[in-house]
Amino acid sequence: MAVVFRTCKSLSKNAIFTRGISSSLRLHSQKPPTPPEPLVNVDVDDKSGVAVVTLNRPPVNSLNTPLLSELKNIIKGLEDNKSRGMILTSSSETVFSAGLDLMEMYNAPKDKLSAFWTTLQSTWLALYRSSFPTVAAINGHAPAGGCLLSLSCEYRVMVGPKFSIGLNETQLGIVAPPWFVICMRDVLGHRQTEMALTSGRMFSAPEALKLGLIDAMVTNKAEAITEAQKFIAQFAKIPPLARKLTKESVRQEGIKYMEDNMIDDLQMFMDLVTQEKIQKGIGLYLASLKKK
Numbered sequence: 001m002a003v004v005f006r007t008c009k010s011l012s013k014n015a016i017f018t019r020g021i022s023s024s025l026r027l028h029s030q031k032p033p034t035p036p037e038p039l040v041n042v043d044v045d046d047k048s049g050v051a052v053v054t055l056n057r058p059p060v061n062s063l064n065t066p067l068l069s070e071l072k073n074i075i076k077g078l079e080d081n082k083s084r085g086m087i088l089t090s091s092s093e094t095v096f097s098a099g100l101d102l103m104e105m106y107n108a109p110k111d112k113l114s115a116f117w118t119t120l121q122s123t124w125l126a127l128y129r130s131s132f133p134t135v136a137a138i139n140g141h142a143p144a145g146g147c148l149l150s151l152s153c154e155y156r157v158m159v160g161p162k163f164s165i166g167l168n169e170t171q172l173g174i175v176a177p178p179w180f181v182i183c184m185r186d187v188l189g190h191r192q193t194e195m196a197l198t199s200g201r202m203f204s205a206p207e208a209l210k211l212g213l214i215d216a217m218v219t220n221k222a223e224a225i226t227e228a229q230k231f232i233a234q235f236a237k238i239p240p241l242a243r244k245l246t247k248e249s250v251r252q253e254g255i256k257y258m259e260d261n262m263i264d265d266l267q268m269f270m271d272l273v274t275q276e277k278i279q280k281g282i283g284l285y286l287a288s289l290k291k292k
């Protein structure tokens with residue numbers, strides 16, 4: 001797997017920034033400061049043109065505004081570079097993504113809350129409607145927003161059997177927004193979605209496989225990446241424009257929902273999440289996670 005420098009340069013603002021800083025600082029000091037780790041890494045394979053995009057925000061890849069922004073920029077960069085495909089995975093050995101960063105929603109000022117949600121909306125839309133094939137290589141737990149990212153890809157390979165996946169929002173006393181529901185329904189159908197979402201149930205990888213929530217189960221990350229590459233390789237001979245337009249057509253409901261309802265959706269989020277009892281619930285949940 002080789003990093004294509006030219007691609008990375010155009011994809012990661014962070015990469016340009018850190019290179020620039022460290023070379024100029026080297027003139028003045030002996031020890032340049034360690035550049036910050038990018039929140040999302042991207043490696044593009046020279047031969048296949050497929051990008052492995054790795055969420056890299058320890059400990060649990062919770063999705064905050066900077067990470068989402070970085071992910072969105074990477075997806076846009078891949079679009080501009082006519083990518084052949086993208087595999088989304090995690091640098092953690094046990095967590096794909098813990099979902100939305102609850103700290104972004106807890107006692108947050110309204111402008112930050114609003115920026116967080118609009119970044120989530122636009123990042124999701126960029127991923128969901130991306131023209132290139134997308135696969136989630138789910139190498140750890142994927143609750144809530146982690147499950148949403150997986151569902152927004154075209155194919156899901158999960159490392160099993162011990163990790164779990166699902167939209168658990170109701171268990172937290174919050175509600176999965178309509179576009180989360182559309183994504184789940186795209187994959188599971190109406191009945192199973194209703195059952196899964198009203199209970200906020202998390203599924204083990206074998207349960208998820210049986211239900212169709214994931215497409216394949218493997219035993220480690222390397223196998224997950226190999227399976228993902230195989231899925232993407234089958235599109236090599238399909239004309240990209242026909243593929244893109246077909247994907248957009250199949251996903252039209254979700255795309256249209258978001259395009260038509262961005263502001264209402266933001267308002268619904270703000271109204272719900274700023275309620276005192278929701279804030280209390282998030283606070284208690286965060287405390288329970290920290291007490292573990």
Ligand SMILES: CCCCC/C=C\C/C=C\C/C=C/C(=O)SCCNC(=O)CCNC(=O)[C@H](O)C(C)(C)COP(=O)(O)OP(=O)(O)OC[C@H]1O[C@@H](n2cnc3c(N)ncnc32)[C@H](O)[C@@H]1OP(=O)(O)O
Pocket residue numbers: 059060062094095097098099100101102103141143144145146168169172174175176177178268269272273286289290291292
């Ligand atoms: C129709 C109207 C619509 C209106 C819509 C309105 C509202 C809906 C809004 C949003 C939808 C919400 C989506 C979400 O994604 S909410 C997030 C849900 N996520 C979870 O429930 C997962 C919680 N985490 C876990 O279960 C576990 O952490 C884990 C992922 C299984 C990993 O376990 P592990 O044992 O490996 O780690 P720890 O639990 O010890 O966690 C380490 C560290 O991380 C902190 N942390 C974990 N998850 C989160 C998170 N999501 N946000 C912020 N912080 C998190 C945890 O507290 C620990 O912190 P510490 O300080 O102790 O190190």
